[in-house]
Amino acid sequence: MADGGVRAPRNAKAIAFPARRRGLRDRAVLIASRVGASLLALALAAATAPALAQQDAKVFQFALENGLQVTVVPDHRAPVVTRMLLYRVGAADDPPGLSGLADFIQQAALNAGNATSSNNGARNCAFTTHDYTAFCQQIGKDRLRAVMSADADRLANLALSDRNVRDGADAVLADRRARVDGNPQALLREQMEAALFLSHPYGRPVTGWPEEVRHIGRIEAQAFYDRHYPPNNAYLVVAGDVTPDEARADAEATYGKLTAHELHPRAEFAQPPRLGETRLTVLRDDVRMPLLLRLYRVASYTEARPGEAEALQVLAQLLGGDPTSALYRELVIRRKLATETRAFYEGYARDDGEFGIFARAKPGVRPEVLQQAVDGIVSAAMQTVPRMADLERAKTQLVADAVYLHDDQISLASAYGQSLAIGLTAQDVEDWPNRIRAVSAEEVRKVAAGDVILREAVTGYLLPATQ
Amino acid sequence: MADGGVRAPRNAKAIAFPARRRGLRDRAVLIASRVGASLLALALAAATAPALAQQDAKVFQFALENGLQVTVVPDHRAPVVTRMLLYRVGAADDPPGLSGLADFIQQAALNAGNATSSNNGARNCAFTTHDYTAFCQQIGKDRLRAVMSADADRLANLALSDRNVRDGADAVLADRRARVDGNPQALLREQMEAALFLSHPYGRPVTGWPEEVRHIGRIEAQAFYDRHYPPNNAYLVVAGDVTPDEARADAEATYGKLTAHELHPRAEFAQPPRLGETRLTVLRDDVRMPLLLRLYRVASYTEARPGEAEALQVLAQLLGGDPTSALYRELVIRRKLATETRAFYEGYARDDGEFGIFARAKPGVRPEVLQQAVDGIVSAAMQTVPRMADLERAKTQLVADAVYLHDDQISLASAYGQSLAIGLTAQDVEDWPNRIRAVSAEEVRKVAAGDVILREAVTGYLLPATQ
Secondary structure: OOOOOOOOOOOOOOOOOOOOOOOHHHHOOOOOOOOOHHHHHHHHHHOOOOOOOOOOOOOEEEEOOOOOEEEEEEOOOOOEEEEEEEEOOOHHHOOOOOOOHHHHHHHHHHHHHHHHHHHOOOEEEEEEOOOOEEEEEEEEHHHHHHHHHHHHHHHHOOOOOHHHHHHHHHHHHHHHHHHHHOOHHHHHHHHHHHHHOOOOHHHOOOOOOHHHHOOOOHHHHHHHHHHHOOHHHEEEEEEEOOOHHHHHHHHHHOHHHOOOOOOOOOOOOOOOOOOEEEEEEEEEOOOOOOEEEEEEEEOOOOOOOOOHHHHHHHHHHHHHOOOOOHHHHHHHHHOOOEEEEEEEEEOOOOOOEEEEEEEEEOOOOOHHHHHHHHHHHHHHHHHOOOOHHHHHHHHHHHHHHHHHHOOOHHHHHHHHHHHHHOOOOHHHHHHHHHHHHOOOHHHHHHHHHHOOOHHHEEEEEEEEOOO | OOOOOOOOOOOOOOOOOOOOOOOHHHHOOOOOOOOOHHHHHHHHHHHHOOOOOOOOOOOEEEEOOOOOEEEEEEOOOOOEEEEEEEEOOOHHHOOOOOOOHHHHHHHHHHHHHHHHHHHOOOEEEEEEOOOOEEEEEEEEHHHHHHHHHHHHHHHHOOOOOHHHHHHHHHHHHHHHHHHHHOOHHHHHHHHHHHHHOOOOHHHOOOOOOHHHHOOOOHHHHHHHHHHHOOHHHEEEEEEEOOOHHHHHHHHHHOHHHOOOOOOOOOOOOOOOOOOEEEEEEEEEOOOOOOEEEEEEEEOOOOOOOOOHHHHHHHHHHHHHOOOOOHHHHHHHHHOOOEEEEEEEEEOOOOOOEEEEEEEEEOOOOOHHHHHHHHHHHHHHHHHOOOOHHHHHHHHHHHHHHHHHHOOOHHHHHHHHHHHHHOOOOHHHHHHHHHHHHOOOHHHHHHHHHHOOOHHHEEEEEEEEOOO
16 A cells, blocks of 8 residues: 555646647546536646645555556545546557557547436546556546446446447547647647657557548457456546545445456567657648747656656756746747747656657747757757756746646546556655655756757657748 | 560669668578579569560469469479469568567578478578568479478478577577668668658568567467468469479479468558658768668559559659669769769559669768759659650660569569569569550659659668768
């Protein structure tokens, strides 16, 4: 049983791009009747910033006999509970030629569960990343067992019809059209990630290539479901106004009835060597201001040596976390080359993570000029340790962002669930603020010099087609 | 039964780069005791240039009861016979996380057959592409049945031991070290193809990523073999001093004993949209002269509309087939920017093909300058039809190159086998010279303008690390 603070890291600051595999921000599907735009915004933010240790909370962990791993995060501020179920299967598991299948299953499972959760007035979420698939509901505490029971029944009996499959594929394709195809920045990032990760499946979009989504058939979808969604391939997180004993009783009475199956762990993919910097230029009629995005392939939290991922997180904050950051001060305020800047670290992945830098040019500024300016700032970070005042402010801000977010129960559950699903522990979640506070100035310089390197980068230009 | 001329197209001119998935040139393994360097060179050339119709030859096609498709190409100039067996399984079928497995199986099967073929004094070849795997032997006609019988026994009983698997993986890794890792141009092309094809498996090297090759185990290798190598997934080509009736009797008595299995056709992969030109720069200590390679993703022979692939073939010849071509005349002779130039079309693929342009800079010439010059030449080809004299010379040369190659029996067998294995017919092979002769000047301009476009291209620079 883990014991301690309850807040967790999530990704760096939100940027203008949909996340590659980060989940909530990119894949949020908030569907319940009581959910409006403000809640969506909250959930999106929750997925993208670290959360803070809450000193008075405890987490409790146990496994059911069927292998389901349960984490209970008591939070008694209001009589509501969040249930999150995460499966260790995601887009990286999509079979050859059937990209989008994990996302499709999420859509299908969600549709199958809609009636129940709407009746309960639940606030729902569902998201698929390359590494895992998650479903959550926030409900009144008195409805927890009913919701879990309905969910368990549905999971035990998910039988896809040809109609379900057609609808599911249509939903995935419509979702993609809305979020990616109509969004030049999302399209740019998709192309850049394909170039960044080479043949690793992180280079394949979670929503799949439409041509392949259309090939998904009932047989393949059902086989994928039967193979990857047993309880022993899942984590249940229950956060909220519940005691560990209540949660255990509820879980045993509901998910406890599901049958464990043989596990089929994900293939271990090579992360192919990158031998050179790559640049990608996309010209679009629907773009007005040139935009520069650079993505570096870097170590993730699961791969990094101690302190490395945290130093990358702090570096992102220093370079482009807010208007006090180096990119903003230099490019927006001093040199007036850009209208918007950002740096981010996306380190919550089973395989490699991403470090990103983004800048939108001011009218009349050539993207090459912007890029040289960005290169100069990154270069300085490689050579010089940050000033102590800047470092302390960055670390304080990262931890404080988490404080703010910690009020949202879904983000609380996500912090644990998403970390567990990629192989981290509850302890990793709880220690995160202390590990951030421990990052030294020299460690920040060291990751800038050693991790954020051009050979591991793809630089993307998104330009107006007239240029 | 097909009937007619017997020469076949192969890819465009040999260039300094190992082919991505072309087979013999890249994957040639000539191991028999009597084979020397000159024969190797011949076999390499055979894989890379089209062959010509031989008016007096006939091909005969039939299927055995177990589904093996047999093509007999009589060639009575000498008492030798070439047997080529091609399986419709290649690196595109490698399971997730086990790239290199098809290549590995080829190595293992070859090793299992070595003793027999050496005893027969055979000239052997074996190669794996993304689309298929081939084994061949050229032997005295009196040894044909014995060789086929031994081969059939081996195929029926291929049981991999842990030792075989270790040796096979070591062979694949050693092969890669020799041909790719020590060859900056091969490394550049590998990286470029990963960027060109995005997540399509053509972007994954045939030899696999070493990290994944090391994961190949006996269970997975045997399962892959059992799944993909039944006789009904194969083509047998017998070229040489044999009658169709003799070949049929031999095939029935040997391969006829193999049992058909259920087929597992290759997944239909999306060819993801490319939204922008990509540039890749690789810096290496072991490179002296800057080198420029551009690869365009274009239609293959299997995908192209009538005449399109042939026009691309002619365009490659016009741009960079020989010292009379546009690139050579302009870059080497007139402007003295390059020491070597080449253009090529690799159209023998089940999915997309490649069109390539290559130039090596003269000392002191910056690669950007070279690239601008190349762009100018390609641009001219988009806007202006070729002169009739150039067009006729290019077409004559393509067909004539094939005449020269047609003496080699292995290339003759390959021409049929490799075309059949990607879904073309014997008729397609036989008609090729006429289709080349029919290409018009306007068709060449049209493919230059419509197919060879920057959005579908990756431009690679290979530069000395000091630059």
